[in-house]
Amino acid sequence: MSNPYSTTTPEYTTSTSTSTSTSTSATGIQSLHPYNHHDAEEHHHRHHDPLLPGLPNHVAQLCLSLVPPSVLFSICHSWRRLIYSPSFPPFLSLYALFLPTGIQSHLSNSIHFSSFDPILCKWLPLPHPPPRRFLFRHPSFVSRKFPIQAVVVSGNLVVLAATSDQFRPALSQPLVFNSLSQKWTHGPPLSAPRRWCVAGTCRGVVYVASGIGSHYDNDVARSVEKWDFSVQRYHQHRRSWRWEKIGSLRDCKFSREAIDAVGWKGKLCMVNVKGAAAKQGIIYDVETESWREMPEGC
Incomplete structure (x- = not known):
């Protein structure tokens, strides 16, 4: 199925896509079902x-x-x-991002998530996130679709990157949905808001790499940032998170499209091109904080 969104697979489950009257993207999250x-x-x-x-x-x-x-x-x-009580071990639930259909379907003031409870076998809507204007399709080229990139980490659904109606990054800071509190909040501001980036998680840490900001910038295209959910700092008696810059990419080849980074055994793996075109893969070791080329055939 042709999918307008980025689909992220957490390291502990498998994501799927759903075919309905709307276009969807789905990502698995280990959590209590949010609507019970x-x-x-x-x-x-x-x-x-x-x-x-x-x-x-x-x-x-x-x-x-x-x-x-x-x-x-x-x-x-x-x-x-x-x-469905907080004291019971969480079970897997499926979150899906739905794209509205219609004449103005290329632009929306908000994104709409639903959650599939595998126990009830029902789709139920999540609360609406804070309003943002997202561009789903190019207004002049119907076949051109813009991704919305999201990951799951520590029981939270995190929307990281999208395109605004001005062809700029739609999010200066992530949108975070907590499955237990049933609330949306904002994550820490990115040093450089971006779209068409690399997004992934590994061991409770969110990683964002490369991408394009308001305009193409070589430094942004090579930059990598991480956000550790387990590390919280206090500023003026308020709890806060922050992004930290880590080792830059060697080149800018990962800024061409939305890319899913897969966390596996302490490593973050990414490939820069989808489809049948020639690809380049790299691996980030979260323990040694170093990059290396991905061997052919991986």
Whole structure:
């Protein structure tokens, strides 16, 4: 399927794309299903109800956490409420970004995400993110599509890059959706907002590389930044994150299109061209903080 968005595959799951009346991109995220907080709250109020007769609830939860959520869901209401409580181990959910159809479908003030709960087998909409004007298709060339790049990290969906209606980067700082709080927030500002970049995660760290800013710049096209979700700093008694620059790319060959970087065993792997064209691959070692060429055939 021809897909207008970048599809990111986390290192712990596999992403898929869905064919509907709209164009979609899907990315997997390990989280509690975001739209059953009513069940979670009800479970909180009834936490004294025995989950397994004869056992304290905290012990019963340890036992039930070993059972697949789909099995627990089909047994009884108390177990169904349990799997949507914050204390239960998270299960995989699928987030999809939908593109509206119609005459003005190339431009929208907001992006629309839905989440597929594999236990309920239902698609449900997420809250709308803060409004931004995103350009999905070129207004003069219908076949030209602009990507929206997102990754998942530490239970958060992070929208990193897109194109605005002025053909500029649409995001100066990422949009972050937390699956537990059900809220969108802003991430730390990028030193150089960009589009058509490399985006990926590895070991709880978000990486952005190369791309194009408001105009082509060689320094931006070779730059690499990382955002460690586990490291939070305090400024004027407020908690904050920040991007950090790391070793630059050797050349600018990764600024041609949106690229998915795949995190695997402490390494971030990326290939610069999609399709059948000649490709160049590189690997970033997150432990040694060094780059090396990707061997042919990988």
